[in-house]
Amino acid sequence: MRVQDGTLRVRFGWGFNAEIPLASIKDAKPNHDRVYSWGAHGFRGRWLVNGSSKGIVELTIDPPTQAKVMGVPVTLKTLYVSVTDPDALIAEVSSKA
Structure with a gap:
């Protein structure tokens, strides 16, 4: 990931x-919900892309x-x-928006 x-x-x-x-990034904040899986998965515009259960940014x-x-276009409304x-990513996307 890079800006x-x-x-x-x-x-x-x-x-x-x-x-x-x-x-287009209207909000960036830490997310402390429990995460039980790793990879790239989602539904209806909400996607989780993670290699860890920690350090999740919404x-x-x-x-x-x-x-x-997997090459298939999907709509992205919320990305976890x-x-x-996390603080560095939040600061970077917030300051440049």
């Missing part, structure tokens, strides 16, 4: 790929953008993503 040219790029191997304009995206899951430094 470049006004876009948050999120990849999880070959299974998930999203390019989210920072201007990103609210409006207008929704498209991501690809695990990172090693």
Whole structure:
């Protein structure tokens, strides 16, 4: 995951790929809900992309953008993503939006 040219790029191997304009990230906050699985999975615009149950950040995206899951386009309204430094991601996407 990286921020470049006004876009948050999120990849999880070959299974998930999203390019989210920072201007579309309306909210970024820590999420402390219990997580029982790892990988890339979701439904109806809400997706979890994680390799850990810790350090989850919730990103609210409006207008929704498209991501690809195993090459198939999906709508992305909310993204939950695990990172090693949640505060740094929140600060970076919030300051550049």
